[in-house]
Amino acid sequence: xxxxxxxxxxxxxxxxxxxxxxxxxxxxxxxxxxxxxxxxxxxxxxxxxxxxxxxxxxxxxxxxxxxxxxxxxxxxxxxxxxxxxxxxxxxxxxxxxxxxxxxxxxxxxxxxxxxxxxxxxxxxxxxxxxxxxxxxxxxxxxxxxxxxxxxxxxxxxxxxxxxxxxxxxxxxxxxxxxxxxxxxxxxxxxxxxxxxxxxxxxxxxxxxxxxxxxxxxxxxxxxxxxxxxxxxxxxxxxxxxxxxxxxxxxxxxxxxxxxxxxxxxxxxxxxxxxxxxxxxxxxxxxxxxxxxxxxxxxxxxxxxxxxxxxxxxxxxxxxxxxxxxxxxxxxxxxxxxxxxxxxxxxxxxxxxxxxxx
Ligand SMILES: [Zn+2]
Numbered sequence: 001x002x003x004x005x006x007x008x009x010x011x012x013x014x015x016x017x018x019x020x021x022x023x024x025x026x027x028x029x030x031x032x033x034x035x036x037x038x039x040x041x042x043x044x045x046x047x048x049x050x051x052x053x054x055x056x057x058x059x060x061x062x063x064x065x066x067x068x069x070x071x072x073x074x075x076x077x078x079x080x081x082x083x084x085x086x087x088x089x090x091x092x093x094x095x096x097x098x099x100x101x102x103x104x105x106x107x108x109x110x111x112x113x114x115x116x117x118x119x120x121x122x123x124x125x126x127x128x129x130x131x132x133x134x135x136x137x138x139x140x141x142x143x144x145x146x147x148x149x150x151x152x153x154x155x156x157x158x159x160x161x162x163x164x165x166x167x168x169x170x171x172x173x174x175x176x177x178x179x180x181x182x183x184x185x186x187x188x189x190x191x192x193x194x195x196x197x198x199x200x201x202x203x204x205x206x207x208x209x210x211x212x213x214x215x216x217x218x219x220x221x222x223x224x225x226x227x228x229x230x231x232x233x234x235x236x237x238x239x240x241x242x243x244x245x246x247x248x249x250x251x252x253x254x255x256x257x258x259x260x261x262x263x264x265x266x267x268x269x270x271x272x273x274x275x276x277x278x279x280x281x282x283x284x285x286x287x288x289x290x291x292x293x294x295x296x297x298x299x300x301x302x303x304x305x306x307x308x309x310x311x312x313x314x315x316x317x318x319x320x321x322x323x324x325x326x327x328x329x330x331x332x333x334x335x336x337x338x339x340x341x342x343x344x345x346x347x348x349x350x351x352x353x354x355x356x357x
Contacts, residue, residue, distance in 0.1 A: 010339040027044070031302045034304040059196055083150055088354055125182035125185070126208070127209075132204065151221055153220070160212075172206075222342070224335075225330060236326045237323050240326065244284050248285055
């Protein structure tokens with residue numbers, strides 16, 4: 001029988017739910033509230049108490065989230081991003097994830113050598129979630145862990161109809177859970193643990209599961225470029241090449257404070273003459289134009305995701321490097337702004353059944 005799958009609406013700026021530990025009430029907050037979360041003083045929308053510590057509140061799932069009902073979980077598509085072109089194979093056979101250097105280190109320092117390390121890896125939970133959570137997870141890995149040049153892959157995951165799901169939606173497991181065997185949490189008979197994601201696509205429900213629960217996956221390398229994206233890349237590459245050829249506008253002399261004035265009078269060097277913003281000089285307008293391009297691309301994205309899609313400062317040397325950089329920027333923008341085009345690419349891929357159970 002054909003199984004009808006549920007592709008949930010994708011919106012990186014959707015409302016979230018927060019729970020206040022002082023008044024014990026749950027409130028819905030919008031994207032501008034989320035954007036202010038890390039930048040300003042935040043008060044409980046229900047009781048107006050100022051939240052001073054991260055423990056004053058937590059994220060909760062939205063009341064209209066269908067995944068709060070266990071019976072909806074196996075008919076929904078789930079997502080995951082990975083650095084591995086065969087993510088599940090890497091989970092079943094973790095040794096293939098090791099570089100030669102890492103293998104030597106694991107053999108020497110890990111308890112039980114490479115085999116011991118691999119067996120502990122295999123026992124850990126897999127994590128899957130909404131499309132938004134998967135993309136945000138990739139962005140975090142890319143920019144916080146210096147993987148911006150690496151190739152990522154997006155997986156769409158379908159679970160087995162009969163997989164055994166733990167009742168209730170739980171808080172996000174502590175970070176230490178990542179190294180705990182999944183059977184220690186779920187026991188031998190259960191396979192899926194639902195939790196409120198507090199890191200990526202906050203408030204959404206994610207799953208920690210054993211690999212026995214997975215039925216099949218589809219995969220595409222990401223970011224992707226659409227036809228429109230390719231035209232945009234050509235235009236932006238030209239702008240950046242032009243900026244690289246244009247000498248930078250000389251910066252105005254930095255402001256001097258009282259101590260600097262005294263130093264000048266007595267002939268001593270300025271205390272901030274090295275490595276301070278405003279005293280730097282760059283040879284051309286490339287950096288300035290790149291910041292402008294990033295800002296323009298992100299202009300129509302939800303506030304709370306804008307900064308996450310920006311590329312970190314990168315030294316670019318050749319025309320080809322400029323093209324690669326722009327392709328990545330435009331591709332990242334597509335993942336967030338035009339998810340339908342990404343899903344259409346996924347639709348074209350063959351399903352790969354999981355045979356390692
Ligand atoms: Zn409150």
